[in-house]
Amino acid sequence: MSHVPTTAPGPAGLRPARPTPRPLDEVVEGVAQRVVLPAGTPSAGTRGFVLPTVSGVVIDNRAALPDDLFVALPGARVHGARFAADAVARGAVAVLTDDAGAAQCGGLDVPVVVADDPRAVLGEVAARVHGRPAEALATFGVTGTNGKTTTTYVLDTLLAALGRTTGLVGTVETRSAGRAVPSALTTPEAGDLQALLATMREDGVDALAMEVSSHALALHRVDAVVYDVAGFTNLSQDHLDFHGDLDSYFSTKATLFAPDRSRRGVVVLPGGGEGRAWAQRLLDEATVPVVALDLTGRGERDGWTVLDVEAGAHQQEFRLVHADGRSLDVTTTLPGGFNLANVALAVVMVLESGVGVDDLAAALTRSGGVRPVVPGRMETVGDRPRTVVDFAHNPDALALALDALRPTTAGRLVVVFGATGERDRGKRPIMGRVAVERADVVIVTDDDPHGEPAGQVRAEVLEGARAAQAAGGRATVVREAAPRARAIRDAVLDAGPDDTVLVAGRGHEVWQEIDGVNHPLDDRVEARAALADRAAKDTGEQDA
Structure with a gap:
């Protein structure tokens, strides 16, 4: 999390060009155990010490800029506090850490904010610093073992076809209104994510498609974002070195479908096997309104059903039908049944966000169907x-x-x-x-x-x-x-x-x-x- 030597380029991030400084005391209100002032500083009670303002939040000391808050997290090998002095030398005006980190920050000439679990509050702190930028965007978050990247690219394509100015965050790259940087993580760390969202707001972005990994959910990277629509692609064996077992892996994914992380959801319901069981479980346990996207054509649950699939050498076509009678014909150049599921999920997420069927049909007609280019995906x-x-x-x-x-x-x-x-x-x-x-x-x-x-x-x-x-x-x-x-x-x-x-x-x-x-x-x-x-x-x- 903090400095780790590597020969690869460091993470390239987008930060707002015109940040608004926020008072540190407001940024950490309610999340701090205490604030340790620099040695020799008169107490607030005797001289009215004023805490600095902050304009950014970083956990990588190498990325620290003037007026940043450096968050020193405990690591597997070393504590991030080891790099606090370097962050301060680069311009950081305060440090947020835990008790163990604070013990290593003696001698710094900046305030040290102490929290029980700095990672758990990092998202909220970063959102406050950047003025809660997610609230200015229509947000779509996609989780699942496979298909996240393709689904987000399809979402981006659909939203652009509807005339929206789009942003994208995922495994391959991060894009804001057309400019792009390579991604270091599927889902950025909380401080980087909030800076990205603030940049998107500054760039005029009004709709965001984003991959949400299980690591991001477990490690609080997206805690301060409430997605307008969340999508679930599938669940199969992966990342068990991190989660331990499939049940824990599922439970982490399922946290995206709760009121503190999304407003409504769409769950792909495959034809059978263990994948269907996980999808059924999510449909039953989600605590926000969710609809099923049934790939079997049977329409066994209220929601959307895929019908009339025709797969050719260069494109495939299908019809989406809702239990209430709405329907939409979709054509895509992406091959394979799994990509049909990804495309259908993206389409339904857009429809569930409130876009009318007729409006989306017209946009698809203008664009010649769903024709995204997804790097490294088939x-x-x-x-x-x-x-x-x-x-x-x-x-x-x-x-x-x-x-x-x-x-x-x-x-x-x-x-x-x-x-x-x-x-x-x-x-x-x-x-x-x-x-x-x-x-x-x-x-x-x-x-x-x-x-x-x-x-x-x-x-x-x-x-x-x-x-x-x-x-x-x-x-x-x-x-x-x-x-x-x-x-x-x-x-x-x-x-x-x-x-x-x-x-x-x-x-x-x-x-x-x-x-x-x-x-x-x-x-x-x-x-x-x-x-x-x-x-x-x-x-x-x-x-x-």
């Missing part, structure tokens, strides 16, 4: 062989991606993927099994090893893959290849012209972390380079 980077890069990094997402590509693959379906080190180990053999059951050629490589031996991670994926192959899985080829760039290149060069190569797991990401060092690696760049070399080789052979 992104086709070349043909012959068709090569697709997708972020699928857990068993459910990998299965959905392979199932979506199978019907339009004339030759073999090849998949290159790995698993992340120092994360949920339980999903590794499951991903190996999923790949063997659905692909013809399975190439296991590295994702982000982090500090774990890369070969160990690959071995655990391969264990599941080879067990599935021995049990009669579809894949006839299962092999290991590293490093990742070489695995991608070999897969593209070895594939036939009618094959499909899916490079899964990293999507839009451009850094691969190995032993704490970030190395440049973009799957799309590597795949395009291999395709170019293949094309040059083919041309040379033809000329010869």
